[in-house]
Amino acid sequence: MSDGSPSKSKRELRAERRRGPAPALGRLEFLRWMWAQLTSMRTALLLLLLLAVASLPGSFVPQRGVDARAVEAFRGRHPDLSPWLDRLGVFSVYSSPWFSAIYLLLMVSLVGCIIPRSRIYLRALRARPPKAPRRFERLPASGTFETSADVDTVLAAARRVVRRSRVDVVTEDGEGGSRGELRAERGYLRELGNLVFHISVVVVLVGVAVGSLIGYRGAVIVTEGNRFSNVLTQYDEFTSGTWFDPDSLPPFSLELDDLVAEFDIGDGPQRGAPRLFEANGTFRDGLDGDEEDYSIRVNHPLSIGSTDIFLVGQGYSPVIRVTDPEGNVVFDEAVPFLPEDATYTSGGVVKVPDIQPEQLGMQGFFLPTAASTGEGEASISIFPAAANPYIALQAWTGDLGLDEGTPQSVYVLDTTDMTQVLNENGDPFRIELQPGQSSTLPDGTVVEFTRLQQFARFQISSSPLAGLPLGGVAVGLGGLVLSLFVRPRRTWVRATSDGSRTVVEVAALDRVPRDDLPDDLTAFIDRLRDEIEPQETP
Amino acid sequence: MTLAEYAEFSNYAVASGTLVLALAFLAHLAELLFVRQEAVVPATASVGGASQGSVAVADEDDDEVEPRSAVLSRVGIALTIVATGLLVAGVVTRALASTRVPWGNMYEFGLTGVSIALVVYLVLVRITAIQWIGPLVTGFGLAILGLAWSAYVPAGPLVPALHSYWLVIHVAAVMIAGALFLVGASASLLYLLKERAENKGHVGPILSRVPTIATMDRLAYRTHAVGFVLWTFGALIAGPIWAHYAWGRYWGWDPKEVWAFITWVVYAGYLHARATAGWKGRGAAIIALAGFATFLFSYYGVNIFVPGLHSYAK
Ligand code: HEM
Numbered sequence A: 001m002s003d004g005s006p007s008k009s010k011r012e013l014r015a016e017r018r019r020g021p022a023p024a025l026g027r028l029e030f031l032r033w034m035w036a037q038l039t040s041m042r043t044a045l046l047l048l049l050l051l052a053v054a055s056l057p058g059s060f061v062p063q064r065g066v067d068a069r070a071v072e073a074f075r076g077r078h079p080d081l082s083p084w085l086d087r088l089g090v091f092s093v094y095s096s097p098w099f100s101a102i103y104l105l106l107m108v109s110l111v112g113c114i115i116p117r118s119r120i121y122l123r124a125l126r127a128r129p130p131k132a133p134r135r136f137e138r139l140p141a142s143g144t145f146e147t148s149a150d151v152d153t154v155l156a157a158a159r160r161v162v163r164r165s166r167v168d169v170v171t172e173d174g175e176g177g178s179r180g181e182l183r184a185e186r187g188y189l190r191e192l193g194n195l196v197f198h199i200s201v202v203v204v205l206v207g208v209a210v211g212s213l214i215g216y217r218g219a220v221i222v223t224e225g226n227r228f229s230n231v232l233t234q235y236d237e238f239t240s241g242t243w244f245d246p247d248s249l250p251p252f253s254l255e256l257d258d259l260v261a262e263f264d265i266g267d268g269p270q271r272g273a274p275r276l277f278e279a280n281g282t283f284r285d286g287l288d289g290d291e292e293d294y295s296i297r298v299n300h301p302l303s304i305g306s307t308d309i310f311l312v313g314q315g316y317s318p319v320i321r322v323t324d325p326e327g328n329v330v331f332d333e334a335v336p337f338l339p340e341d342a343t344y345t346s347g348g349v350v351k352v353p354d355i356q357p358e359q360l361g362m363q364g365f366f367l368p369t370a371a372s373t374g375e376g377e378a379s380i381s382i383f384p385a386a387a388n389p390y391i392a393l394q395a396w397t398g399d400l401g402l403d404e405g406t407p408q409s410v411y412v413l414d415t416t417d418m419t420q421v422l423n424e425n426g427d428p429f430r431i432e433l434q435p436g437q438s439s440t441l442p443d444g445t446v447v448e449f450t451r452l453q454q455f456a457r458f459q460i461s462s463s464p465l466a467g468l469p470l471g472g473v474a475v476g477l478g479g480l481v482l483s484l485f486v487r488p489r490r491t492w493v494r495a496t497s498d499g500s501r502t503v504v505e506v507a508a509l510d511r512v513p514r515d516d517l518p519d520d521l522t523a524f525i526d527r528l529r530d531e532i533e534p535q536e537t538p
Numbered sequence B: 001m002t003l004a005e006y007a008e009f010s011n012y013a014v015a016s017g018t019l020v021l022a023l024a025f026l027a028h029l030a031e032l033l034f035v036r037q038e039a040v041v042p043a044t045a046s047v048g049g050a051s052q053g054s055v056a057v058a059d060e061d062d063d064e065v066e067p068r069s070a071v072l073s074r075v076g077i078a079l080t081i082v083a084t085g086l087l088v089a090g091v092v093t094r095a096l097a098s099t100r101v102p103w104g105n106m107y108e109f110g111l112t113g114v115s116i117a118l119v120v121y122l123v124l125v126r127i128t129a130i131q132w133i134g135p136l137v138t139g140f141g142l143a144i145l146g147l148a149w150s151a152y153v154p155a156g157p158l159v160p161a162l163h164s165y166w167l168v169i170h171v172a173a174v175m176i177a178g179a180l181f182l183v184g185a186s187a188s189l190l191y192l193l194k195e196r197a198e199n200k201g202h203v204g205p206i207l208s209r210v211p212t213i214a215t216m217d218r219l220a221y222r223t224h225a226v227g228f229v230l231w232t233f234g235a236l237i238a239g240p241i242w243a244h245y246a247w248g249r250y251w252g253w254d255p256k257e258v259w260a261f262i263t264w265v266v267y268a269g270y271l272h273a274r275a276t277a278g279w280k281g282r283g284a285a286i287i288a289l290a291g292f293a294t295f296l297f298s299y300y301g302v303n304i305f306v307p308g309l310h311s312y313a314k
Helices: A006-019 A028-040 A041-055 A067-077 A084-087 A090-095 A097-126 A153-164 A188-214 A467-485 A517-532 B003-048 B052-064 B068-098 B107-126 B129-150 B166-201 B205-209 B213-247 B253-274 B282-305
Strands: A139-149 A164-175 A177-187 A216-223 A227-229 A235-239 A252-263 A276-285 A291-297 A301-303 A305-321 A329-332 A345-352 A359-367 A390-398 A418-420 A430-434 A439-442 A446-462 A490-499 A501-510
Touching: A028 A097, A041 A067, A041 A097, A041 B253, A084 A090, A090 A097, A090 A291, A097 A188, A139 A517, A153 A177, A153 A490, A153 A501, A153 A517, A188 A227, A188 A467, A216 A252, A216 A305, A216 B068, A252 A305, A252 A359, A252 A446, A276 A301, A276 A305, A291 A305, A305 A359, A329 A345, A329 A446, A390 A446, A430 A439, A430 A446, A467 B213, A490 B107, A501 A517, B003 B068, B003 B129, B003 B205, B068 B107, B068 B129, B107 B129, B107 B166, B107 B282, B129 B166, B166 B205, B166 B282, B213 B253, B213 B282, B253 B282
Parallel strands: none
Antiparallel strands: A139 A501, A164 A177, A177 A490, A216 A235, A216 A446, A227 A252, A252 A276, A276 A291, A301 A305, A305 A329, A305 A446, A345 A359, A359 A390, A390 A418, A390 A430, A439 A446, A490 A501
8 A cells, every 4th residue: 555545645635734834723623633643654653663662661670560579679779760760660661651651542543544444445345447547658567569369359368367356348449440458456455464464453452451451360389288279368479450350269279299390410511400390289170179180380281260370480398397495386387488599599488476475587598409618608509409408597586577467578577676596606596407407596496497398389370361362463464464475466458459450558567566577567468478379389 | 323422513513614604704705805906996997098999808808807706705605505504404413412493592592593594595695696795694693603602501401491382483483583684684784875875976896786775675675574474473473372381471571572572563663664755765774773683682682681581591
């Protein structure tokens, strides 16, 4: 549609109007003018490039929706800049008002462009190929030859040669002989493809937006031997669309029996690279369905109804038992430590609220394969599998702050109302344990690392309309191929007979100019001559 | 051969392929130098006498002794063919050594990508004689091979997140798209240079060997059109499907995804610009170059500068 399209002349009119002195516009005219501006291709182009620019900051500044912890870390590192970035919405670019504004304007522009073009296209579908221009030499490719065949034979042959085109044949008998004209047009699929493509862009944009409004996504850490039930309170992280009702979470539950993690044990630089992660256990669909076995691997989620459960991470949960000085066990749980690097050096927090008289909190790290780096130096982890598990903690006593009603992360220890437990030299008391070992705090509390378990981090999500954008892009791709590679072409054949000889003139015009048109036309004329006089071919 | 022998063979093949490509690049550079010199000689000769006769004599000379630049051009192409053969052999043996597709980390991605780009370029040389972009393509290829070497890892199996046939499809489509974008960007760059020279009224000897700006515009358009289709498929269909299985969401504005999207938008902008009065030609060519810059950043920059989920980044 780049040449000779009605929209182009409209565009020119618009441009002319813009160039003149601005007339005083009525409100309706102004709106119409705005609409024309918005739906012009130039505006679409600018909006498109603007959208690219607008999505830039989100790739450099961490995003809340992607990694909330990274956002907090970033804020810690840039205390002066962050309030400004926050005000501008840079921590959640893709849901910020300005991003949405560009997105919406682009949608409107697209729709405003599609509707009139579809109307034009529908009209063009019914239209007949246009009349031949008077002078063929003016067209980008033309040729002529003479033959003894009559006009009807020539035109019938031409009709066979143009093959799959829309064709009209007009003939008239004059005084000195007869004349006839064949008009052929092909390539209507190009514009159709273009429309399909642009419509599917709208479908994808709408599909993604609606999908995120009615979907949900959450993450949960489950230690071996534990069960997860799909209710809001069990999630560690949960986000859902505005239209999603968290009470309508589908009821299912799953138990993790065994987590398999294998790492490269070769000596090369790939040593320690992950090779296999697999979570095995049983699940139950609904409240009283049957127990069924599952096995989830990376790239192989478990689907329960419309919900998918993905294995997105794994790590270690040392089982910690705390016994108070009177000998009562006040804590005995597997505590997930979150991996911080490729060797699974993991950080974690143990909160013991049920100990008297003061609550106890411990914070430290876990190393799956500890190795000492020298006298007095901290140990490091040298391999991600648990060959030499080791845990190092420091302890605080006081008020954990759990009762104040403000939600608190289980992975953060708030020590504002606590005092650190010190040893007899006044240095922080260090608890260093391997499985089976225990350590006694100065007040007689015993902390024991009984055994090591593993945890799986599952992402649980429902993307109910995922098929819509996916189907949209797939159909759009088909449209794109048509719109880029179909060549619309008009061909005219005019035959003029003086009774004995017939002069045949041929011309072609591409709606999208191409350089091989003259060659194509020569080939066309050869085929036409063969078709008219087959016996003459050698 | 054993897996280790395949791996070793692959390294030798890639190393020698890189060297030969460097020679091809040098040959093309030398070719450009000779083009300049040769341009000076006939110019001075024609000052003396511009009669028909003297021109004819000069022509006869040309028939006997092929200009050095033409020889060097053919040497450059021949070396490029050898380099491509070596690199392809390196890619194939790398795949045999690790018993999987050869695009599981940055090294392999760069290596396979350059091999595909060179094959596409050589096929186009065959079809439409575009050896005039030789210096650009071999230069870029060398740069990307250098980046790949800097991320070298020995052949080995994949990390679990990459165990997916969608990865195969996704990366293959994206790499071929990248190869086409490279050819398209080279044509657009030369287009801009030559157009500027024409506007100034002085087209130097090197640029006058390059075909007309209309030809380059057309080449750029075709390679970008095919590349855009493949990019749409690879980055916007296969990528999200893989992401769905690997991470539980098909699109999450991960930095790599953001940049794939930006690249797509900029190239869509290019296709639009070519169909918009006032943006045709120059404007479109500039957008095409911007598109290639965003492509390079989404391929390499993101992995270096921005942490993200794409786990072969490290
Ligand atoms: C995400 C947004 C968009 C994308 C990815 C996109 C993509 C494309 C592509 C690939 C073409 C084919 C170019 C060609 O035929 O050479 C095209 C053509 C076109 N687009 Fe868009 N487009 C978008 C938005 C829009 C919008 C908002 C408008 C309308 C205001 C628009 C109007 C047009 C027009 C008029 C053409 C025809 C150009 C021609 O036939 O040569 N596009 N678009």
